[in-house]
Amino acid sequence: MFKRKGRGFLQGYRIDFWDVITLISMIFFGLFLIYPVSRLVVNAFQTKGAIGEISIGNFIKFFSKPYYRNAVLNSVKVTFFATMLTIFIGVTLAYITTNFKIKAVKVINVLIIISMFSPPFIGAYSWILMLGRAGVITVFFQNVFGITLPTIYGFNGILLVFTLNLFPYIYMYTKGALKKVDKSLGEAAESLGDHGIKKVIKVSLPLITPTILAGAAIVFLRAFADYGTPRLIGEGYIVMPVLVYNEWLSETGSNAFFASAVAFIMMIIAVVVFLLQMHFSRKNYNMSMLNPPEPKKLKGIGNILAHVFVYFVTTLSILPTIYITIISFKNYKGSIMIDGYSLTNYVLVWAKAKSSIVNTFKFGITAIIVIVLLGTMFAYVTVRKRNPFSRSLDACVQLPYVIPGTIYGLMLLISYNSGLIVLTGTATIIIIAYIIRRMPYTVRSSASILRQINPNIEEASLSLGYSSLPTFFKVTMPVMIPGIVSGAILSWITVIQELSSTLMLYTGKTSTMSTAIFQEVNRSSYGTASALATILKIVMISSLLLFFKLTGNADVDM
Amino acid sequence: MAVAIHINHVKKQYDDNVVIHDLSTDIKPGELFTLLGPSGCGKTTLLRMIAGFISIEAGTILFDEKVINDVPVHKRNIGMVFQSYAIFPNMTVYRNVEYGLKNKKLSKEEIKKRMEEILRIVQLTEYKDRYPNQLSGGQQQRVALARAFVVQPQVLLMDEPLSNLDAKLRLEMRAVISGIQKKLGITTVYVTHDQEEALAMSDRIAVMNNGDIYQCDVPERIYSRPYNTFVANFIGSSSMIDGVVTSSNDVTGIRLATGMEIVMQNVVPLEIGRKVIVSIRPEEFVIVPEGKGKKGVVKLKQFLGRNIKYEIQFEDGTEIEVCSDTNSTERIYESGEDIYITVNTKRINVFDSESKRTLIEGVQSNV
Numbered sequence: 001m002f003k004r005k006g007r008g009f010l011q012g013y014r015i016d017f018w019d020v021i022t023l024i025s026m027i028f029f030g031l032f033l034i035y036p037v038s039r040l041v042v043n044a045f046q047t048k049g050a051i052g053e054i055s056i057g058n059f060i061k062f063f064s065k066p067y068y069r070n071a072v073l074n075s076v077k078v079t080f081f082a083t084m085l086t087i088f089i090g091v092t093l094a095y096i097t098t099n100f101k102i103k104a105v106k107v108i109n110v111l112i113i114i115s116m117f118s119p120p121f122i123g124a125y126s127w128i129l130m131l132g133r134a135g136v137i138t139v140f141f142q143n144v145f146g147i148t149l150p151t152i153y154g155f156n157g158i159l160l161v162f163t164l165n166l167f168p169y170i171y172m173y174t175k176g177a178l179k180k181v182d183k184s185l186g187e188a189a190e191s192l193g194d195h196g197i198k199k200v201i202k203v204s205l206p207l208i209t210p211t212i213l214a215g216a217a218i219v220f221l222r223a224f225a226d227y228g229t230p231r232l233i234g235e236g237y238i239v240m241p242v243l244v245y246n247e248w249l250s251e252t253g254s255n256a257f258f259a260s261a262v263a264f265i266m267m268i269i270a271v272v273v274f275l276l277q278m279h280f281s282r283k284n285y286n287m288s289m290l291n292p293p294e295p296k297k298l299k300g301i302g303n304i305l306a307h308v309f310v311y312f313v314t315t316l317s318i319l320p321t322i323y324i325t326i327i328s329f330k331n332y333k334g335s336i337m338i339d340g341y342s343l344t345n346y347v348l349v350w351a352k353a354k355s356s357i358v359n360t361f362k363f364g365i366t367a368i369i370v371i372v373l374l375g376t377m378f379a380y381v382t383v384r385k386r387n388p389f390s391r392s393l394d395a396c397v398q399l400p401y402v403i404p405g406t407i408y409g410l411m412l413l414i415s416y417n418s419g420l421i422v423l424t425g426t427a428t429i430i431i432i433a434y435i436i437r438r439m440p441y442t443v444r445s446s447a448s449i450l451r452q453i454n455p456n457i458e459e460a461s462l463s464l465g466y467s468s469l470p471t472f473f474k475v476t477m478p479v480m481i482p483g484i485v486s487g488a489i490l491s492w493i494t495v496i497q498e499l500s501s502t503l504m505l506y507t508g509k510t511s512t513m514s515t516a517i518f519q520e521v522n523r524s525s526y527g528t529a530s531a532l533a534t535i536l537k538i539v540m541i542s543s544l545l546l547f548f549k550l551t552g553n554a555d556v557d558m
Numbered sequence: 559m560a561v562a563i564h565i566n567h568v569k570k571q572y573d574d575n576v577v578i579h580d581l582s583t584d585i586k587p588g589e590l591f592t593l594l595g596p597s598g599c600g601k602t603t604l605l606r607m608i609a610g611f612i613s614i615e616a617g618t619i620l621f622d623e624k625v626i627n628d629v630p631v632h633k634r635n636i637g638m639v640f641q642s643y644a645i646f647p648n649m650t651v652y653r654n655v656e657y658g659l660k661n662k663k664l665s666k667e668e669i670k671k672r673m674e675e676i677l678r679i680v681q682l683t684e685y686k687d688r689y690p691n692q693l694s695g696g697q698q699q700r701v702a703l704a705r706a707f708v709v710q711p712q713v714l715l716m717d718e719p720l721s722n723l724d725a726k727l728r729l730e731m732r733a734v735i736s737g738i739q740k741k742l743g744i745t746t747v748y749v750t751h752d753q754e755e756a757l758a759m760s761d762r763i764a765v766m767n768n769g770d771i772y773q774c775d776v777p778e779r780i781y782s783r784p785y786n787t788f789v790a791n792f793i794g795s796s797s798m799i800d801g802v803v804t805s806s807n808d809v810t811g812i813r814l815a816t817g818m819e820i821v822m823q824n825v826v827p828l829e830i831g832r833k834v835i836v837s838i839r840p841e842e843f844v845i846v847p848e849g850k851g852k853k854g855v856v857k858l859k860q861f862l863g864r865n866i867k868y869e870i871q872f873e874d875g876t877e878i879e880v881c882s883d884t885n886s887t888e889r890i891y892e893s894g895e896d897i898y899i900t901v902n903t904k905r906i907n908v909f910d911s912e913s914k915r916t917l918i919e920g921v922q923s924n925v
Contacts, residue, residue, distance in 0.1 A: 456640040456641075456642050456644035457644045457647075459609070459631070459644065460638060460640065460644040460702075460705070461646075461657070462610075462611075462630075462631040462632050463609060463631055463632070463636050463637065463638040463706075463715075464632075464637075464657055464661065464705070464709060465632050465633075465635070465658055465661040465709070466632055466661060467630065467632045475646055478648045479647055
């Protein structure tokens with residue numbers, strides 16, 4: 001609280017608990033976000049040969065070689081098509097399930113959410129096992145029909161995995177928005193002579209466009225940033241995150257400066273997409289929910305088509321999970337699948353990768369505790385204390401959304417490799433990456449519940465003799481609990497599967513389940529990889545079920 | 559026990575926007591003092607400055623002799639009741655009310671005694687284990703009152719506490735609030751925009767507009783002798799008619815725009831030709847037999863039971879509102895009929911048309 005502004009700065013100023021929190025947040029984001037970002041930018045404008053001199057040599061090198069230019073093109077191309085496909089599938093699915101009666105729609109919903117929270121690289125790996133060169137389906141078609149299926153590697157495979165993994169975002173967002181389109185609006189349109197598809201295009205679509213755009217931006221940024229999928233299934237199809245990783249860990253000698261420059265270009269593209277989205281979804285319609293739409297029963301061929309579409313898409317999206325689970329019980333000899341089922345893979349995992357399971361929980365729980373504590377307090381500052389500091393804090397919380405994991409890993413490495421604070425190779429650096437990258441979920445859900453809490457209840461507590469610290473812990477935080485818990489579970493689910501930044505930061509001692517799976521796949525130890533992936537999925541799905549139970553419905557409010 | 563509140567030349571501004579320029583007033587120990595005014599007049603701002611939720615840019619606020627400008631909210635020993643009730647949704651009725659007590663180093667017996675007493679006073683004893691979402695609006699407001707009263711604050715601050723309740727409950731809660739307030743004798747600042755509520759409950763009223771207090775007095779004086787045209791308009795409804803002074807001897811003659819001639823005995827000396835505004839409430843007009851008053855035409859008649867309300871237009875176009883007591887009325891006029899009107903000059907108010915201030919002798923703003 002600023003007191004007595006007119007009588008000179010800081011005179012009569014009382015330091016409040018929230019000023020301390022604001023200060024902590026500034027130091028925290030300064031150290032682990034602002035400083036790493038600026039280190040990366042500074043690096044990008046220096047070359048290996050002339051350290052300390054500003055140069056655009058990296059960029060000249062980048063744009064003069066087709067190999068590098070193609071990576072940008074590849075990235076943008078596959079991301080763009082994936083975004084378009086997810087919009088088509090997600091919006092259609094959301095429209096069908098909100099307006100028409102579909103059998104077992106709740107199960108469909110849960111399955112879609114599960115596939116949304118499944119790490120894409122596991123999906124990629126599963127598709128390789130099904131449709132790859134030696135994949136079961138490929139082999140089946142070859143042997144039985146003599147048909148050679150189109151290759152899954154490269155552009156096609158990346159597009160398939162991205163689409164199936166990311167359409168749920170569009171689906172969830174659109175469904176949320178469609179539920180808010182008042183039924184009477186559609187009725188009004190009908191009374192004015194607009195029927196069927198015309199009604200949808202003229203009334204519903206414009207109302208939900210800002211929401212679809214927001215979802216599309218998330219899909220774009222995720223697909224653009226994903227390292228695991230293109231690395232596993234892309235083969236020669238090089239995209240930018242793979243390029244950054246390769247340049248950093250190049251066999252011909254690591255080039256931090258050039259990798260930084262590539263990362264810098266990636267960030268610029270991500271920021272542009274983010275800003276475009278902000279610009280176009282400015283118009284957010286405030287819709288009343290007096291008459292939410294009710295699903296109607298479709299008849300005849302329409303009903304059959306709707307069901308076929310919904311079930312087909314859902315099956316495709318959940319198929320990788322099911323297949324991985326099945327083969328995790330298969331017997332393997334090296335990387336060759338042999339007959340019979342057993343728990344051999346799980347026994348092997350326990351012997352080989354126990355520490356990675358322990359690490360996942362250790363890092364994850366530590367990160368979640370910090371995320372919840374700091375995240376709720378940061379949310380409080382951004383919502384309740386409107387000043388320049390809180391606005392820049394808000395920006396800091398949002399920034400990690402647009403920084404790809406590989407890039408963030410790289411930033412931390414170049415910032416804390418040497419000097420005053422050395423963190424490279426420690427568990428701390430991985431936990432910091434988790435905190436920074438996954439805190440936005442908790443901050444957002446806490447902030448949104450905080451906006452619904454009348455500040456008067458805090459003032460009432462102050463007036464009854466409690467200062468701001470006990471007021472927060474006795475009144476505000478207990479009321480925020482539902483929002484905090486649901487945000488924390490979402491953060492947790494994404495933390496335990498984090499791959500892209502962990503791959504940059506881990507060492508043998510700090511390997512996690514996701515990096516272990518990735519390494520096992522690379523070593524063609526498919527049995528142990530699938531067993532580990534199944535364990536990870538079980539943890540993820542049980543967390544998700546807990547989330548559903550706590551929030552009381554089978555929906556994730558994005 | 560009860561404290562006086564002294565407000566000396568306080569100022570409130572947000573960036574360049576000055577909300578309160580220079581406001582002073584004194585609130586007596588134990589009284590129920592109402593800040594009354596339209597929305598945006600600064601009444602809630604002033605209340606929140608007294609509470610300590612917002613800063614004071616200049617001037618001082620004192621509780622008795624103690625300047626409280628820099629005392630944080632939680633050390634001011636106040637009780638606050640909000641328009642939104644602001645009861646803690648995660649606590650039962652009992653825990654809500656007990657919340658403030660637990661912070662005061664009191665014995666368990668003392669807490670129990672006070673809790674029993676206050677729950678009985680607000681009639682919530684049987685609801686003490688319920689959560690707020692199981693209570694009606696009126697019950698929630700009782701919880702808020704009990705929570706504020708039970709800590710026996712030096713000062714009680716109420717921000718439109720009744721405006722979220724329905725009309726019937728509002729009347730009931732008025733009585734509850736003034737009852738407890740009088741019984742405990744806590745100095746109370748009450749904010750409202752509802753003039754009827756202010757008149758009914760207050761010991762004194764400060765009528766506010768544009769961040770200033772226009773008049774501060776007991777309810778009867780505020781109602782019968784408004785200091786300026788704003789107060790006259792805001793409290794009840796009045797017909798404002800332009801007039802000009804036509805004679806000035808022992809008494810003052812005024813000709814109204816409607817053509818009526820009135821004679822005032824209680825105005826300050828005025829020169830002939832001075833322009834004035836005469837404010838007349840509906841019940842201050844008198845309906846007289848044909849030929850004894852000014853002729854008008856009934857535009858609209860509304861029979862309200864105890865009263866009959868007429869909208870009447872004079873030949874010059876001026877429209878007035880007249881209210882007549884059903885019991886003492888000779889006959890009921892229908893719209894379109896001619897009607898003859900005079901004025902009860904002892905009750906009406908006269909204002910200067912330039913300064914808009916009262917010209918009635920002896921009326922003070924007390925600001």
